[in-house]
Amino acid sequence: xxxxxxxLINALSLGAIYALLALGYTMVYGVLRFINFAHADVFMVxxxxxxYVAKHVPSGTLLGGLAVLFAAMAVCAVLGVLxxxxxxxxxxxxxxxxxxxxxIGVSLLxxxxxxxxxxxxxxxxPAVFPVTRxxxxxxxxxxxxxxxxxxxxxxxxxxxxxxxxxxxxxxxxAVSLNPRAAQLVGINLNTxxxxxxxxxxALAGAGGVLYALNYPSIDPFMGVMPGxxxxxxxxxxxxxxxxxxxxxxxILGTAETFVGGSxxxxxxxxxAFGLLIVIMLFRPAGLLGRFTVEKV
Amino acid sequence: xxxxxxxxLASSVLGLFSACNRQESPxxxxxxxxxxxxxxxxxxxxGDSSTKATRLAFxxxxxxxxxxxxxxxxxxxxxxxxxxxxxxxxxxxITRDNVVALIGEMTxxxxxxxxxxxxxxxxxxxxxxxxxxxxxxxxxxxxxxCFIDPFQGAVLATFARDQLKAHRAAILTSISSAYSxxxxxxxxxxxxxxxxxxxxDQKFAEGDKDFKAQLTxxxxxxxxxxxxxxxxxxxxxxxKQARELGxxxxxxxxxxxxxxxxxxxxxxxIDGCYYSxxxxxxxxxxxxxxxxxxxxxxxxxxxxxxxxxxxxxAANMLADAIRRAGSAEPAKIRDALAATKGFxxxxxxxxxDADRNASKPAAILTIKGGKFTYVQNVSP
Numbered sequence: 001x002x003x004x005x006x007x008l009i010n011a012l013s014l015g016a017i018y019a020l021l022a023l024g025y026t027m028v029y030g031v032l033r034f035i036n037f038a039h040a041d042v043f044m045v046x047x048x049x050x051x052y053v054a055k056h057v058p059s060g061t062l063l064g065g066l067a068v069l070f071a072a073m074a075v076c077a078v079l080g081v082l083x084x085x086x087x088x089x090x091x092x093x094x095x096x097x098x099x100x101x102x103x104i105g106v107s108l109l110x111x112x113x114x115x116x117x118x119x120x121x122x123x124x125x126p127a128v129f130p131v132t133r134x135x136x137x138x139x140x141x142x143x144x145x146x147x148x149x150x151x152x153x154x155x156x157x158x159x160x161x162x163x164x165x166x167x168x169x170x171x172x173x174a175v176s177l178n179p180r181a182a183q184l185v186g187i188n189l190n191t192x193x194x195x196x197x198x199x200x201x202a203l204a205g206a207g208g209v210l211y212a213l214n215y216p217s218i219d220p221f222m223g224v225m226p227g228x229x230x231x232x233x234x235x236x237x238x239x240x241x242x243x244x245x246x247x248x249x250x251i252l253g254t255a256e257t258f259v260g261g262s263x264x265x266x267x268x269x270x271x272a273f274g275l276l277i278v279i280m281l282f283r284p285a286g287l288l289g290r291f292t293v294e295k296v
Numbered sequence: 297x298x299x300x301x302x303x304x305l306a307s308s309v310l311g312l313f314s315a316c317n318r319q320e321s322p323x324x325x326x327x328x329x330x331x332x333x334x335x336x337x338x339x340x341x342x343g344d345s346s347t348k349a350t351r352l353a354f355x356x357x358x359x360x361x362x363x364x365x366x367x368x369x370x371x372x373x374x375x376x377x378x379x380x381x382x383x384x385x386x387x388x389x390i391t392r393d394n395v396v397a398l399i400g401e402m403t404x405x406x407x408x409x410x411x412x413x414x415x416x417x418x419x420x421x422x423x424x425x426x427x428x429x430x431x432x433x434x435x436x437x438x439x440x441x442c443f444i445d446p447f448q449g450a451v452l453a454t455f456a457r458d459q460l461k462a463h464r465a466a467i468l469t470s471i472s473s474a475y476s477x478x479x480x481x482x483x484x485x486x487x488x489x490x491x492x493x494x495x496x497d498q499k500f501a502e503g504d505k506d507f508k509a510q511l512t513x514x515x516x517x518x519x520x521x522x523x524x525x526x527x528x529x530x531x532x533x534x535x536k537q538a539r540e541l542g543x544x545x546x547x548x549x550x551x552x553x554x555x556x557x558x559x560x561x562x563x564x565x566i567d568g569c570y571y572s573x574x575x576x577x578x579x580x581x582x583x584x585x586x587x588x589x590x591x592x593x594x595x596x597x598x599x600x601x602x603x604x605x606x607x608x609x610a611a612n613m614l615a616d617a618i619r620r621a622g623s624a625e626p627a628k629i630r631d632a633l634a635a636t637k638g639f640x641x642x643x644x645x646x647x648x649d650a651d652r653n654a655s656k657p658a659a660i661l662t663i664k665g666g667k668f669t670y671v672q673n674v675s676p
Contacts, residue, residue: 120340121557122561133540211505219337
């Protein structure tokens with residue numbers, strides 16, 4: 001039983017990181033109807049930014065840790081807006097496939113750009129938050145796991161507030177519902193899209209720092225696998241749906257952790273992705289997604 | 297799968313080979329030797345240390361007048377720690393650079409890739425540190441300068457049982473690495489033979505960073521020692537996560553642990569853990585001390601690790617073979633390599649056995665206060 005609860009805590013902290021990434025995929029899909037494959041590399045840039053900033057703040061303090069987190073989020077938000085402005089906006093009227101290929105190009109550019117400047121060798125990520133271990137009966141929770149869960153909850157809550165309680169959020173929802181009609185009522189499409197990228201990328205940056213805190217070895221390709229899993233989580237939950245992305249991420253994190261701790265640990269990715277296929281068979285739009293008929 | 301790819305590659309390469317006769321090296325005054333390894337990427341320090349030491353060895357030989365009156369020309373290629381890259385660069389070294397012998401790779405999986413190509417072209421190859429038995433089993437052209445995993449696994453199993461007094465051992469294997477599975481297979485047999493029990497047997501895949509699920513299962517089995525046959529990046533991450541979960545049992549591993557990054561990433565978590573290595577820079581042997589001094593003078597004061605020592609020995613073993621062969625023809629170099637006996641390297645006295653494996657001693661090291669510390673030597 002205690003092993004089960006321990007695995008549940010592990011699953012929660014893993015799922016929380018996937019959720020931060022999955023939200024970015026699903027938000028961009030909501031407004032632009034395409035998968036931003038460079039998102040996982042923004043996550044990687046977040047981790048690298050964090051490791052640079054960490055050299056200039058006192059390590060192992062709550063304040064220093066938050067400074068690292070916010071710096072990574074700010075840099076990633078700017079990066080996200082830049083990517084949208086330079087790579088995706090010129091292709092706004094092009095077929096989706098062209099944008100998709102461009103996204104893959106941006107992804108490779110970021111990966112090898114960082115490899116060129118930072119080197120290909122994995123480097124260690126400093127412990128920026130204070131590290132302690134809590135013993136709850138037979139359960140062991142590390143402060144890093146708590147930080148991950150707390151930050152993820154706070155950010156998802158903040159996101160929910162922005163989208164449902166602010167004018168910009170309302171504009172985002174309007175664009176996601178019908179871009180042309182949104183423009184007709186006076187919504188500036190470019191502002192909304194840029195804002196969406198900034199928001200999604202900031203979450204990815206936070207995810208990058210949190211991931212690096214838990215698995216303190218970072219390299220230019222660290223985003224690939226978590227990115228793929230978060231993408232799957234977004235689809236699983238129903239792409240375009242924010243609660244769906246969070247739910248999908250938690251399910252994927254849980255499936256991966258429990259299979260990983262069993263005798264079938266080698267198959268953990270196969271089972272996690274197999275789950276996706278099964279859910280897609282029964283619910284093609286994802287768990288919380290609405291199935292909409294494509295209007296011609 | 298890998299074997300199939302290698303077969304297709306080898307057969308297509310052989311076709312090319314018979315079509316156009318390979319020319320003798322155009323620069324008659326030099327002997328060309330290929331050196332390939334992971335200089336960048338996940339296992340980057342292996343290749344970096346090893347190729348540096350190989351270069352140092354040949355620089356010394358060239359300064360002393362070369363071999364058979366000829367200078368050695370070393371061509372170095374990077375495999376970037378990527379699967380598939382080794383066979384590409386080996387093919388390039390053989391067909392484009394016309395090397396007469398190869399030194400590489402540092403890991404078993406990529407040595408296996410390169411070995412397939414080298415064997416097809418009949419170019420002798422020395423893997424400095426590929427410890428999986430399958431590497432030299434590829435064919436009669438493939439040699440190694442290190443001990444093999446069955447020996448290393450047996451040494452670690454006995455050490456865990458006799459010195460650490462462990463009764464219950466857990467194993468955490470990287471399932472996609474030939475090195476890791478090979479060591480785990482030996483430990484799984486040897487530890488119970490020495491009187492212990494394996495209480496948990498967990499696996500992960502290369503590139504994983506989250507081991508908490510497997511470690512939680514291991515913790516529930518309550519082992520005295522955890523056997524972790526993998527490379528340094530994973531070893532450091534596992535150690536960190538194990539301590540976070542409150543596991544206090546020592547971790548033990550093989551030569552794949554040896555890199556400064558183990559301590560940089562692992563920090564205090566890796567303290568008090570043990571691994572088997574090819575040599576220790578602290579050894580009082582004058583040969584070792586001379587090598588350490590030369591390496592430090594040449595490469596900015598960095599202390600050579602086991603990979604460097606093996607890269608150095610592989611280079612000198614090859615030079616010794618060319619000298620004894622009296623010719624730089626691949627076939628003659630191969631025969632001379634196979635006849636190596638009593639070669640005095642910095643990693644100990646090396647004899648080539650019938651299976652082209654080096655028979656030599658192993659050292660046990662521990663990590664104390666972020667430093668690698670010599671514990672004891674174990675002879676075959």
